[in-house]
Amino acid sequence: MRTNTSFALWISLITLTLAGCGPEQKKQGGNPVTVGKVSKPKVAFVSNNPAEFWTICEAGARKAAEETDVDLQFKRPQDGTAATQIQIIEDLLVNKTQAISVSVISPDNQIEFLDGVAARIPLLCVDNDASKSKRRAYLGTANIKAGRSVGELIKKALPKGGKIALFVGQLDPVNARERRQGVLDVLEGVESKGLRISRDGEKYGAYQLLGTFTDNVDKNKAKDNAADVLAKNQGATDLALVGLWAYNAPAILSAVTDANRVGKVKIVGFDEDNETLEGIKTGAIEGTIVQNPYEFGFQSVKMMADLIRKPESVKIPEDGIMDIPHKVLTKENVQAFQTELKKLLGK
Amino acid sequence: MSPPESKNMFTAFFSNPTVGRILGVFLLVVVLYTLMIGIEENARTVENHQNLARRIGEWGILTLGVGFVIITGGIDLSIGSVVCLSAVSFGILLENGANPYVATLVVLTGAGLIGLFHGYLVTKLNLQPFVVTLCGLFIYRGMAQFLTLIDFKKWMDPNLAAGTRILRDSSRDVGVGGRTDLTSFFWLQKGEWLGIPTPMWLFGILALLAAIFLHASVYGRYLFALGYNEQAARYAGVNTNRFKVIAYFLCSLLAGFGGILFLMKINSASPSNAGNWFELYAITGAVLGGTSLRGGEGTVIGIILGAAILPLLKTLVIFAGIPSDMEFSAIGLALLLGTLADELLRRRSEAARKGA
DSSP states (O other): OHHHHHHHHHHHHHHHHHHHTOHHHHHTTSOTTOTTSOOOOEEEEEOSSOOTHHHHHHHHHHHHHHHHTOEEEEEOOTTOOHHHHHHHHHHHHHTTOSEEEEOOSSTTTSHHHHHHHHTTSOEEEESSOOTTSOOSEEEEOOHHHHHHHHHHHHHHHOTTOEEEEEEESOSSSHHHHHHHHHHHHHHHTOOOOSOOOOOTTSEETTEEEEEEEEOTTOHHHHHHHHHHHHHHTTTOSSEEEEEOSTTHHHHHHHHHHHTTOBTTBEEEEESOOHHHHHHHHHTSSOEEEEOOHHHHHHHHHHHHHHHHHOGGGOOOOTTOEEEOOOEEEOTTTHHHHHHHHHHHHTO | OOOOOSSOHHHHHHHSHHHHHHHHHHHHHHHHHHHHHHHOGGGGSHHHHHHHHHHHHHHHHHHHHHHHHHHTTOOOOOHHHHHHHHHHHHHHHHHTTOOHHHHHHHHHHHHHHHHHHHHHHHHTSOOOHHHHHHHHHHHHHHHHHHHHHBOHHHHHOTTOOTTOOOBOSSOOOEEOTTOOTTHHHHHHHHOEETTEEHHHHHHHHHHHHHHIIIIISHHHHHHHHHHHOHHHHHHTTOOHHHHHHHHHHHHHHHHHHHHHHHHHHHSEEOTTTTTTTHHHHHHHHHHHTTOOTTSSOOOHHHHHHHHHHHHHHHHHHHHTTOOGGGHHHHHHHHHHHHHHHHHHHHHHHHHHHHHO
């Protein structure tokens, strides 16, 4: 049975090596159950996908973990599915994590699950809320307000009105629906009063909404979508393409560049993808709305630490919503923002 | 495949390649399990074992299905999409107020028909299984996306005005989070009996039936025979086409059932990503469990062990604190090494057998 022994040795050796390359735990002083050491509170952050947005968020979260002396696991579901997100949270619970922040993938259908989590440990929603669940608080951008700022950028780019097309990964997440609503409310010139039915193809003020094109978080498809709209509206000079998720504006810009229509077609983006920022510098993109993912991470980890150590000190408004303000970036202020961002990411 | 006739039963038993393969995957499971409970005290809890059992049950059902097809020397790449289409259809039926038992019946019938269709194309039209099921991979996901476009509530409205649009602008996630009368049915996915989660029970029962079919019935012998050498089996009077169709039918049927469990697990299904990669996970599980892609080889016990590996690895990744960005590489590497070791083991035991 020599073969079997060497086989087992092989596997153990390699798997041990793999297990050993978990720098997260090493960095934080090893296994919290180590004898003789006072273990730190364990908190976790679970994003909704692996986008760069979460790298900035992680920087803020790590900073707060250091300041508040907690043990942080930062997890990103690699395939962006609710099934994977649930599996990660289940495992974190087993691992005696004492507070969790989640960017919820499918809010309406995960309530029962999230309530189960909230019954055991403090649960925060970050970036994408499940407002009907028993989460303690929601930290994130007020998306309708942010959508309104996108609308203002469109108005600035096409003051006489025109055609617009919206691009977003999915319309299921509330943030996508709210941003879309904010845009349309401003174009129509009405106050925002939550979500309502606003159809594609109709006119909002002087602007016709050609459609809302989803790509299921596939950047290639996002580019194809933009290219299709460009092809259908050849020669249009009053066209604005609007990306509502981080990768949409770069995908749009890439399609517009291929079609040789840079500058002729207006682009408005969301979030701070590097290509978006460079596009704003060259003038190809009108502007973008940036959320503050660094603060998402920082504030949520800080709040989780407080909820574990001194829960009475945490002040949360009645509806649980903690607005983390967004910023509008245009050619004037983009350079300063980029410098600050690089400093944050330690580049 | 030859029964041990040697006087030295012990040597014969261990140099049998099938036994060698099972031992290989068994050791891999033991090593992963030992690592998991060694790394983290919390991994020893009952809760963790229940989580794992539930996931192994879910994967196992799919792995079992593809096992049948692989044993016949075929392949089914459409499993993930069948899971997706079943989950989405099941979700839509429930959204529109269907009785869950009726919905299950409808979905399983659909999945079974898909399997028969694959079997027909592979046997009667002699198309390559790889191509047939690869096309299926695209078609069924597309069908799932299209289904979510239809506004059934509007369509079923008796006062529907002529010319009203019943198609939505974009595909959407289906979800049954709003229905409260499904708790008793969802016990099938979320419940437990004697401390063991129901999906594990379901998998156990199905595996037992599969074991009887494959290892204790003459039909199982036909299946292996046709996978090992189709022509020889045909000359021996086996209706090879019929058994191939049965294999594809069972595979899609089980994938359809997996889709139902999937929807119940997360209360929702996204046509764009539900079941993504599941076919590859299932095939990996079956192959690690000793089912040969060349056909004619495989055991239910191996498939059970093979199905346990991926859930174990995924949990290990979290407990070991491996960064999310390295998850795929860690899982892939561990699987590759498992396969390599398995291959080495097989060669040695084959050499030992020839030498004996």
